[in-house]
Amino acid sequence: xxxxxxxxxxxxxxxxxxxxxxxxxxxxxxxxxxxxxxxxxxxxxxxxxxxxxxxxxxxxxxxxxxxxxxxxxxxxxxxxxxxxxxxxxxxxxxxxxxxxxxxxxxxxxxxxxxxxxxxxxxxxxxxxxxxxxxxxxxxxxxxxxxxxxxxxxxxxxxxxxxxxxxxxxxxxxxxxxxxxxxxxxxxxxxxxxxxxxxxxxxxxxxxxxxxxxxxxxxxxxxxxxxx
Amino acid sequence: xxxxxxxxxxxxxxxxxxxxxxxxxxxxxxxxxxxxxxxxxxxxxxxxxxxxxxxxxxxxxxxxxxxxxxxxxxxxxxxxxxxxxxxxxxxxxxxxxxxxxxxxxxxxxxxxxxxxxxxxxxxxxxxxxxxxxxxxxxxxxxxxxxxxxxxxxxxxxxxxxxxxxxxxxxxxxxxxxxxxxxxxxxxxxxxxxxxxxxxxxxxxxxxxxxxxxxxxxxxxxxxxxxx
Numbered sequence: 001x002x003x004x005x006x007x008x009x010x011x012x013x014x015x016x017x018x019x020x021x022x023x024x025x026x027x028x029x030x031x032x033x034x035x036x037x038x039x040x041x042x043x044x045x046x047x048x049x050x051x052x053x054x055x056x057x058x059x060x061x062x063x064x065x066x067x068x069x070x071x072x073x074x075x076x077x078x079x080x081x082x083x084x085x086x087x088x089x090x091x092x093x094x095x096x097x098x099x100x101x102x103x104x105x106x107x108x109x110x111x112x113x114x115x116x117x118x119x120x121x122x123x124x125x126x127x128x129x130x131x132x133x134x135x136x137x138x139x140x141x142x143x144x145x146x147x148x149x150x151x152x153x154x155x156x157x158x159x160x161x162x163x164x165x166x167x168x169x170x171x172x173x174x175x176x177x178x179x180x181x182x183x184x185x186x187x188x189x190x191x192x193x194x195x196x197x198x199x200x201x202x203x204x205x206x207x208x209x210x211x212x213x214x215x216x217x218x219x220x221x222x223x224x225x226x227x
Numbered sequence: 228x229x230x231x232x233x234x235x236x237x238x239x240x241x242x243x244x245x246x247x248x249x250x251x252x253x254x255x256x257x258x259x260x261x262x263x264x265x266x267x268x269x270x271x272x273x274x275x276x277x278x279x280x281x282x283x284x285x286x287x288x289x290x291x292x293x294x295x296x297x298x299x300x301x302x303x304x305x306x307x308x309x310x311x312x313x314x315x316x317x318x319x320x321x322x323x324x325x326x327x328x329x330x331x332x333x334x335x336x337x338x339x340x341x342x343x344x345x346x347x348x349x350x351x352x353x354x355x356x357x358x359x360x361x362x363x364x365x366x367x368x369x370x371x372x373x374x375x376x377x378x379x380x381x382x383x384x385x386x387x388x389x390x391x392x393x394x395x396x397x398x399x400x401x402x403x404x405x406x407x408x409x410x411x412x413x414x415x416x417x418x419x420x421x422x423x424x425x426x427x428x429x430x431x432x433x434x435x436x437x438x439x440x441x442x443x444x445x446x447x448x449x450x451x452x453x454x
Binding site: 096143 | 286290295319326329332333334368373
């Protein structure tokens with residue numbers, strides 16, 4: 001039974017990816033990063049999602065990314081946008097997936113895991129450079145050279161199973177695998193109870209995804225939400 | 228004047244690399260990672276080294292790497308070796324350079340820097356996979372795909388100017404550039420005053436380097452040291 005590290009954010013995409021890895025028979029280790037993100041209730045959601053599986057160990061690593069100022073997700077002075085933007089959105093956190101995959105890579109080497117699963121998606125978030133297939137491939141290539149495991153002939157690869165899927169397809173896949181999306185939080189500015197604003201980019205993509213998938217939206221919206 | 232992030236550990240190698248970048252006319256930003264390392268006086272040394280340059284900003288990012296257990300540098304239950312080992316030494320921290328370069332990459336993107344300098348060296352530490360030129364190249368290739376800067380045609384590259392140099396050559400280069408090696412701490416288990424044990428791998432390489440370079444060794448050894 002091969003081991004896999006799964007980066008779990010508490011959102012819809014990574015919950016689906018955890019289900020994919022688990023259904024593939026991997027011995028899964030869930031890793032969340034507490035990086036001072038605005039949407040802190042995502043961390044509680046990640047714990048709930050991982051706890052659905054009694055055989056999955058969940059770990060939270062704290063890393064203060066406030067020095068990467070300028071992103072709406074880490075810098076309180078930057079507003080979360082409520083309309084789609086041209087180019088790379090201000091919610092982009094510089095090098096975030098590179099940093100998270102690097103931490104996962106270190107843990108993989110300690111555990112003897114040979115795969116890193118990430119919920120990167122190039123369709124909805126095409127503006128994020130580190131959600132593209134070519135980035136995932138380049139990180140895998142680098143990983144095989146970076147690690148003791150790679151030197152010894154056991155490279156650690158990155159798996160991004162939903163990278164080319166639409167949000168609706170991701171939701172339908174997750175439903176088949178038994179994902180409880182009511183446990184997940186996608187909103188960029190969810191309140192402390194995990195209730196979604198209903199108006200940010202992430203809420204919009206999620207709501208549209210459930211509609212397109214023909215699945216009832218289980219999202220908990222805040223009372224003030226216009227959703 | 229182009230900007231560069233320089234990973235500074237407080238040791239001899241990164242002090243030399245900071246001097247190289249500064250002498251090359253780069254606008255240097257020094258980054259140290261407080262990862263719970265055993266040799267904590269290195270962090271104070273890194274601050275002293277950076278403070279030699281009035282035009283260099285120094286930043287410390289805290290990241291608890293204790294979940295990467297099993298390395299002598301982060302796991303108190305693993306002894307620091309005092310004799311050279313075959314293969315990859317137990318002082319190897321899984322994916323450390325990947326993690327540190329990833330953090331530097333994020334900061335570079337925020338600052339608009341186009342180079343990451345690292346004191347990786349493949350000669351003395353040939354057992355560390357992430358100190359080899361092929362790793363550095365692969366990280367650069369990945370970086371150009373990972374970042375907004377790369378997408379916009381301004382890739383961020385990794386520079387490892389001492390990667391192929393002997394310790395003696397590094398010291399001679401640093402002396403020409405005015406590096407004050409008395410400020411640096413290389414020992415894997417230096418005491419709280421930054422005094423070296425004189426017997427670990429890192430002390431041995433450093434002492435032999437000064438001898439081979441024909442430069443008086445300015446290292447502060449502890450009273451109990453046998454050096």
